[in-house]
Amino acid sequence: MDQNVENPSESRVASLLAGSIVPHVISSIFVLARLYSRKFLSGSWGIDDTLITISWIGSIFIAVIQCLFVEFGGGHHQDVLASADIISMKKLGFANRLVFQFVICTTKLGICAFYLRIFHDKFSKWFIYILLAIIAALAIAMEFTIIFSCSPVSDVWSLGKKNCIPFAPSFIANTSCNIAIDLALMVYVIPKIIPLKIPRQQKIYIYTVVGMGFLVILAAIFRCVSILKYINSSDLSCKSPAHCSRLQWLTT
Numbered sequence: 001m002d003q004n005v006e007n008p009s010e011s012r013v014a015s016l017l018a019g020s021i022v023p024h025v026i027s028s029i030f031v032l033a034r035l036y037s038r039k040f041l042s043g044s045w046g047i048d049d050t051l052i053t054i055s056w057i058g059s060i061f062i063a064v065i066q067c068l069f070v071e072f073g074g075g076h077h078q079d080v081l082a083s084a085d086i087i088s089m090k091k092l093g094f095a096n097r098l099v100f101q102f103v104i105c106t107t108k109l110g111i112c113a114f115y116l117r118i119f120h121d122k123f124s125k126w127f128i129y130i131l132l133a134i135i136a137a138l139a140i141a142m143e144f145t146i147i148f149s150c151s152p153v154s155d156v157w158s159l160g161k162k163n164c165i166p167f168a169p170s171f172i173a174n175t176s177c178n179i180a181i182d183l184a185l186m187v188y189v190i191p192k193i194i195p196l197k198i199p200r201q202q203k204i205y206i207y208t209v210v211g212m213g214f215l216v217i218l219a220a221i222f223r224c225v226s227i228l229k230y231i232n233s234s235d236l237s238c239k240s241p242a243h244c245s246r247l248q249w250l251t252t
Contacts, residue, residue, distance in 0.1 A: 013075035020066040024059060031056045046117050051110030058103035065096045083159060090157030097146050101174075105139035108181060111209065115185075118206070119192060127188055131181060138177050145170050167231060175224040179217050186213045 031052060038049050072088040073081040112128050112135065119128075150156045150164035193206055 011075050013070050016070060016075045017067060020063050024063040027059065028056065046113065048110045048113035048117060051106050051113055055103050055107040055110060058099055058106065061099050062096060062103065065092050065099065068092055086159065087157050094146070094156050098143060101139060101142050101146065104178065105135060108135045108178075108185075111185065114209070115189060118196070118198070118202075124188075124192075131184060134177075135181060138174070138181075142170070142174050145174075168228060171227070172224065175220055179220055182213050182217050182220075186210055 035049060035053060035056075039045055069075070069089055069092055072085040072092070074089060078086060109132060112132050116125065116128050119125075145165075147153060149167070149170070150162060152163075155162040155164055189206070189210055193203065193210070196203060196206075
């Protein structure tokens with residue numbers, strides 16, 4: 001047993017579950033309220049609403065995956081877990097990364113589609129279409145990077161010697177690109193909001209989206225730092241910052 005583990009019976013199950021369930025419930029309330037308003041109050045439904053719905057469904061899968069960590073020992077010290085449970089958690093972590101990347105992509109695509117519905121000038125269309133292409137290309141590249149980061153793929157969750165590319169470079173690059181995209185969206189939209197002649201409720205919603213963009217960036221930085229801090233831990237089942245991806249989804 002690891003000598004650094006002072007209390008082998010220590011459990012972080014409650015905080016792990018809370019960090020997965022609570023943010024999802026809060027975000028679901030806001031998302032469902034928005035979708036209800038769009039469908040039944042305003043009577044309109046756009047591609048942005050469809051993309052946000054897809055993102056929300058994806059977030060359900062993320063919440064389920066992160067709660068399943070507990071089933072295989074998540075929240076407990078790794079030294080007291082069976083090898084089969086550690087492998088199962090590694091498989092769940094692999095699935096979580098794939099779904100999380102998909103959710104981030106569809107959310108950003110939904111925001112871009114929303115701006116396309118609001119802004120119709122030539123520059124806006126070109127700017128947003130370019131961002132759409134970058135977002136899609138980045139997501140596809142990262143999904144393939146995640147899937148084929150190890151050869152064979154099963155090395156991702158194996159406990160023995162691995163043949164994998166380093167995790168940190170691609171993770172940092174992906175985080176940096178996503179932050180740059182969020183900044184580009186904010187820099188683009190802020191000057192356009194003030195003179196915009198649209199219903200007050202819609203303008204407030206746009207301000208809210210832009211304001212949340214700052215939180216998204218802070219959440220992305222926090223997630224990046226936390227994951228890089230713990231990714232090489234020998235006690236990842238107990239110290240895993242699983243709540244980080246929930247935090248970013250909550251502010252997306």
